[in-house]
Amino acid sequence: xxxLGSLAGYPxxxxxxxxxxxxxxxxxxxxxxxxxDPVGKPHDFAVIDVDEADDLSTARLPFGHPRARCWERRAGxxxxxxxxxxxxxxxxxxxxxxxxxxxxxxxQPGCAPEQYDLAWEDEWIGSYEAPTTGPLTTSRKRPEGTxxxxxx
Numbered sequence: 001x002x003x004l005g006s007l008a009g010y011p012x013x014x015x016x017x018x019x020x021x022x023x024x025x026x027x028x029x030x031x032x033x034x035x036x037d038p039v040g041k042p043h044d045f046a047v048i049d050v051d052e053a054d055d056l057s058t059a060r061l062p063f064g065h066p067r068a069r070c071w072e073r074r075a076g077x078x079x080x081x082x083x084x085x086x087x088x089x090x091x092x093x094x095x096x097x098x099x100x101x102x103x104x105x106x107x108q109p110g111c112a113p114e115q116y117d118l119a120w121e122d123e124w125i126g127s128y129e130a131p132t133t134g135p136l137t138t139s140r141k142r143p144e145g146t147x148x149x150x151x152x
Contacts, residue, residue, distance in 0.1 A: 001013060001014075002014060002015055002045070002084050004031060004047070004084070004086075004103060004106075004107075005099070005102060005103055005106060006102060006106055010029070010086050010099065010103075011086065012029075012031060012084035012085060012086045013084060013085050013086070013087075014082065014083055014084030014085060015033050015045055015082035015083065015084045016082060016083055016084070017079070017081070017082055018032065018061070018062045018063075018071075018078070018081040018082055018083045019062055019063075019078055019079055019081065021061075021062060021083055023056035023057045023059060023061045023062075024056055024057060025055055025056070025057045026055065026056055026087055027052070027053065027054050027055060027056075027087065027088075027091070027093070027096065028052065028053065028056055028085045028086055028087045028088070028096070029050070029051075029052045029085070029086045029088065029096050029099050029100055029103070030050070030051060030052070030053070030056065030059075030061075030083055030084065030085045030086075031047050031049070031050045031083070031084050031085075031103065031109075032047070032048050032049040032050075032071050032081060032082070032083055032109075032111070033045040033046060033047055033048065033081070033082040033083070033084065034046055034048060034071075034074060034075035034076075034080050034081055034082065035080065035082075038080075045082060046074075047103070047107040047109045048070075048071055048074045048075070048109045048110055048111045049067055049070070049071060049109045049110075049111040049112050050100050050103040050104050050107070050109055050112060051100060051112075052093070052096035052097060052099070052100050054093060056085065061083070062078075062081075062083070063078060067111050067113070070110070070111035071111055074110060074111060086099070101116045102116075104116050
């Protein structure tokens with residue numbers, strides 16, 4: 001098992017070598033990984049793509065997927081690719097898609113066709129006061145030229 005997501009909140013099964021994996025007939029979120037430093041840190045993986053499917057067996061995995069060539073380029077070859085999956089308990093397609101967007105925002109995988117940002121602006125939420133709220137402990141905007149939010 002490998003945990004992915006903000007605060008490592010999602011327990012994914014795997015990672016498994018993609019080339020030896022048979023996709024099950026189940027809905028799930030999946031992440032494509034490779035070992036960034038197989039000699040120095042063999043247990044460290046880099047996320048290069050994230051997606052979801054209503055049925056993993058029809059997602060053209062392992063190597064018929066439209067982004068498989070990008071995965072192979074990033075990993076060096078197709079045998080360096082790994083997959084991990086998360087079957088969202090009681091999750092709908094919309095729930096899986098939200099998890100995909102969160103994981104893409106966190107890991108910024110190079111083979112994902114879209115990128116998302118975790119930053120937010122005041123006008124998106126507006127101002128409010130309640131007896132249970134306190135001041136924010138992190139900033140809302142990313143500093144120029146960086147990929148991570150500023151911390152207060």
